[in-house]
Amino acid sequence: xxxxxxxxxxxxxxxxxxxxxxxxxxxxxxxxxxxxxxxxxxxxxxxxxxxxxxxxxxxxxxxxxxxxxxxxxxxxxxxxxxxxxxxxxxxxxxxxxxxxxxxxxxxxxxxxxxxxxxxxxxxxxxxxxxxxxxxxxxxxxxxxxxxxxxxxxxxxxxxxxxxxxxxxxxxxxxxxxxxxxxxxxxxxxx
Amino acid sequence: xxxxxxxxxxxxxxxxxxxxxxxxxxxxxxxxxxxxxxxxxxxxxxxxxxxxxxxxxxxxxxxxxxxxxxxxxxxxxxxxxxxxxxxxxxxxxxxxxxxxxxxxxxxxxxxxxxxxxxxxxxxxxxxxxxxxxxxxxxxxxxxxxxxxxxxxxxxxxxxxxxxxxxxxxxxxxxxxxxxxxxxxxxxxxx
DNA sequence: CCTTACCTACCTACTAGTAGATAAATCTTG
DNA sequence: CAAGATTTATCTACTAGTAGGTAGGTAAGG
Numbered sequence: 001x002x003x004x005x006x007x008x009x010x011x012x013x014x015x016x017x018x019x020x021x022x023x024x025x026x027x028x029x030x031x032x033x034x035x036x037x038x039x040x041x042x043x044x045x046x047x048x049x050x051x052x053x054x055x056x057x058x059x060x061x062x063x064x065x066x067x068x069x070x071x072x073x074x075x076x077x078x079x080x081x082x083x084x085x086x087x088x089x090x091x092x093x094x095x096x097x098x099x100x101x102x103x104x105x106x107x108x109x110x111x112x113x114x115x116x117x118x119x120x121x122x123x124x125x126x127x128x129x130x131x132x133x134x135x136x137x138x139x140x141x142x143x144x145x146x147x148x149x150x151x152x153x154x155x156x157x158x159x160x161x162x163x164x165x166x167x168x169x170x171x172x173x174x175x176x177x178x179x180x181x182x183x184x185x186x187x188x189x190x
Numbered sequence: 191x192x193x194x195x196x197x198x199x200x201x202x203x204x205x206x207x208x209x210x211x212x213x214x215x216x217x218x219x220x221x222x223x224x225x226x227x228x229x230x231x232x233x234x235x236x237x238x239x240x241x242x243x244x245x246x247x248x249x250x251x252x253x254x255x256x257x258x259x260x261x262x263x264x265x266x267x268x269x270x271x272x273x274x275x276x277x278x279x280x281x282x283x284x285x286x287x288x289x290x291x292x293x294x295x296x297x298x299x300x301x302x303x304x305x306x307x308x309x310x311x312x313x314x315x316x317x318x319x320x321x322x323x324x325x326x327x328x329x330x331x332x333x334x335x336x337x338x339x340x341x342x343x344x345x346x347x348x349x350x351x352x353x354x355x356x357x358x359x360x361x362x363x364x365x366x367x368x369x370x371x372x373x374x375x376x377x378x379x380x
Numbered sequence: 381c382c383t384t385a386c387c388t389a390c391c392t393a394c395t396a397g398t399a400g401a402t403a404a405a406t407c408t409t410g
Numbered sequence: 411c412a413a414g415a416t417t418t419a420t421c422t423a424c425t426a427g428t429a430g431g432t433a434g435g436t437a438a439g440g
Contacts, residue, residue, distance in 0.1 A: 235386070
C-alpha cells in the first residue's frame with residue numbers, strides 16, 4: 001500500500017464524503033478542487049486516474065473500518081454489546097445522511113476496477129466474520145441463544161444492515177435502521 | 191400518469207437496463223441513442239430532462255413490480271409460497287447481474303427529483319405491506335409461526351433482500367442472496 | 381393545417397486527463 | 411560545506427471527448 005501524505009488524505013476525505021452522499025459517479029475532480037483547494041491537475045499527481053483514486057479510497061476505508069471493529073472487540077467483553085456497538089457505527093453513518101461507502105461502490109460496481117471490487121468483497125466478508133465471532137462469544141457467555149447458527153446470522157446481519165441503511169436514508173429516517181437492528185438483535189437474545 | 195408509446199417504452203427499457211446494471215449516473219443519452227436507434231435530441235421529445243426520465247422510469251417500474259406481487263398473491267394461496275415466489279423475482283434480477291432499480295436509485299438519491307424519491311419510499315412500503323399480508327395469511331393457515339410479528343418481519347425482509355442483492359451482485363454469486371433468503375424464510379416456518 | 385415524431389445542427393458546460401513550467405526541498409558528491 | 415542533481419508538489423494552459431439540452435426544420439397522417 002502506498003503511503004499517503006496530508007494532501008492525499010484530504011483528497012480522499014472529500015472523495016469519500018461525496019461517494020457516501022452522492023455516489024462515485026456523481027462527483028468530479030472539480031468538486032475535489034473546490035473543497036481541497038488544489039487544482040484538478042494536482043489531483044492526478046496523487047491519483048493518476050479516477051479508478052485509482054477509488055481503489056486508494058476503498059483500501060483506506062476498509063482498513064479504517066476493520067480497525068474500528070477490532071477496537072470495539074477490545075473495548076467490550078460482551079459479544080452482544082460488540083454487536084450493538086458495531087450497529088451504532090452504521091446508525092451514525094445514516095444520521096449523517098450517508099450510505100456505507102462499500103455499499104455505494106457495490107451499486108456502482110461497473111465504474112471501478114477489479115481490485116476495488118475485490119476490496120468490497122473482502123470488506124463484506126471481514127465484517128461478516130467479525131459478527132460471527134461476536135455471536136459465538138455471546139453464546140459462550142450464555143447471553144445469546146445457543147440454537148442460532150452464528151454464521152447464518154452473520155451473513156444475514158450484514159445484508160440487513162446494508163439494505164436498511166439504503167432504505168433509511170431514502171426515507172430520511174435513521175429510525176428505520178434502528179428498528180431493523182433492534183428487531184434483529186432482540187431475536188438473538190435469550 | 192402520461193401515456194407512453196412504443197418508442198417511449200423502448201427508451202425506458204434501455205434506461206432501466208443501464209440503471210439496474212451500471213447506475214443512473216453511469217449512462218448517457220448517447221447510450222440510449224445507440225440502443226434504441228433514435229437521436230439524443232429525440233429522447234428529449236419524450237422526456238424533457240434526465241430527471242423526468244428517471245421519474246417516468248421509476249413510476250413504470252414500481253407499477254409493474256406491484257402488479258407482479260398482486261399476480262403472485264392471486265396465483266398462490268399459501269402465504270409462505272407467496273413469499274418464496276416473491277423472493278424468486280429478486281433472485282432472477284441478481285442472476286441477470288442487475289440490482290433492484292429502486293435500490294440503485296436509492297443509492298443515487300441526490301441525482302433524482304423529490305417526486306422520484308417519493309416513488310422509492312412508496313415502493314419499499316408497498317413491498318413491505320405485501321410481505322406483511324402474506325405472513326399474516328400464513329399464520330392464519332398455521333404454516334408460519336404465530337409468535338413472529340408480521341410487521342417486524344416484513345420491515346427486515348425488505349431490507350435483507352436489498353442488502354443481500356447488493357452483496358450477491360458484488361460477489362457475482364446469486365447464491366449469496368439465495369442463502370440469505372432461505373435462512374430468513376426457514377426461521378419463519380413452524 | 382395542426383400534431384406527432386422524428387431529424388440535423390448546434391451550444392455551453394463540464395469531463396478526465398496531459399504537457400510542461402516552476403519553485404522549493406532534499407539528497408549527492410567533489 | 412557548497413554546487414549540482416533530483417525529487418516533490420504544485421501551478422497554468424491545454425486537449426479531446428462527452429454531458430444534457432435547445433432551436434428549428436421536415437415529413438407523414440389525421
